[in-house]
Amino acid sequence: MGNIIKKLFIGLVVGGALFLLSRWQEFPFVFQVVFFGHAMFGAAVFMLLDAPSVKTMGAVKSTIAIVVFYVVLCTVFVAGASMWPQFDPEDEKGKIVKLLAPKRAATEQGKAEELIARTKALDEQVKALEVRLRTLGADQPVAKQMPVGGAPPVVAKAPTGDFMKIGEEQWQLHECYNCHKLKGEGGKKRGPELDNIGSYLTADEIKQKIFNPKSYMAEGFEKEWEKGKMPDKFKDVMEDSEAMALATWLSTFKNTSVNTPKPIKKL
Numbered sequence: 250m251g252n253i254i255k256k257l258f259i260g261l262v263v264g265g266a267l268f269l270l271s272r273w274q275e276f277p278f279v280f281q282v283v284f285f286g287h288a289m290f291g292a293a294v295f296m297l298l299d300a301p302s303v304k305t306m307g308a309v310k311s312t313i314a315i316v317v318f319y320v321v322l323c324t325v326f327v328a329g330a331s332m333w334p335q336f337d338p339e340d341e342k343g344k345i346v347k348l349l350a351p352k353r354a355a356t357e358q359g360k361a362e363e364l365i366a367r368t369k370a371l372d373e374q375v376k377a378l379e380v381r382l383r384t385l386g387a388d389q390p391v392a393k394q395m396p397v398g399g400a401p402p403v404v405a406k407a408p409t410g411d412f413m414k415i416g417e418e419q420w421q422l423h424e425c426y427n428c429h430k431l432k433g434e435g436g437k438k439r440g441p442e443l444d445n446i447g448s449y450l451t452a453d454e455i456k457q458k459i460f461n462p463k464s465y466m467a468e469g470f471e472k473e474w475e476k477g478k479m480p481d482k483f484k485d486v487m488e489d490s491e492a493m494a495l496a497t498w499l500s501t502f503k504n505t506s507v508n509t510p511k512p513i514k515k516l
């Protein structure tokens with residue numbers, strides 16, 4: 250008995266020293282308790298050494314004893330561990346959520362800001378387009394009255410350059426270059442080169458051809474004209490003003506050194 254008290258005392262002293270030491274080293278309180286617990290556990294082991302030895306058991310009995318001991322130990326460890334808050338999955342989840350929340354908020358805010366910026370940019374583009382379309386609409390009657398020969402319309406409101414630029418854009422946008430060579434670019438010999446089209450057709454007439462490919466036939470392209478090689482979708486996908494801009498732009502091409510076939514009026 251005296252021996253047990255002595256070992257308990259030593260355990261308490263060592264445990265207390267460890268507790269204070271870990272406290273001094275600024276270990277978390279849980280660790281301080283754990284260190285103390287270890288010391289006490291060690292003391293218990295030493296006390297057990299003094300216990301009277303158990304009676305010898307048979308093979309079956311000792312096997313059962315080991316298994317029971319193992320099960321109890323496992324239960325204690327698992328139950329003990331799961332009682333610590335840091336091993337609770339829900340608790341861990343809560344911590345992770347807390348950690349991630351500001352980051353998530355930041356990225357979401359970033360995304361939102363980016364979206365807003367993009368929307369703003371788009372909005373500005375739409376506004377610019379609207380303004381352009383409005384000036385185009387205003388140009389239209391003037392463009393229609395254009396003299397044969399297709400001098401670019403001069404309107405105070407919209408600079409001529411803009412109108413011509415829109416015409417050129419339409420050429421690119423509707424991929425006329427897929428079939429027509431112009432300025433030596435594009436065309437896969439499906440349709441005639443158009444560099445001299447302005448010598449034959451007015452802007453109005455070119456627009457007619459664009460909106461209704463059957464209206465004119467390029468000389469020497471009878472087969473293609475009959476087969477309707479030039480698509481007649483442009484009246485559906487182009488605004489009147491856009492087609493006018495394109496036609497006006499094309500009517501300025503009067504390069505007689507290029508062999509643009511003569512258009513023959515059909516309709």
Ligand code: HEC
Pocket residue numbers: 420423424425426427428429439440441443446455458459462465466467468470473474478479480483495499509510511512513
């Ligand atoms: C898929 C091919 C194809 C595309 C795309 C195409 N064309 Fe044509 N185009 C032709 C063919 C083929 C001819 C000649 C037969 C005819 O007159 O229909 C022609 C003829 C013409 C002519 C008459 C040329 C002449 O010398 O008589 C004009 C003008 C013209 N195209 C303008 C355009 C414009 C502008 C576009 C774009 C909006 C365009 N084409 C898109 C195939 C095409």
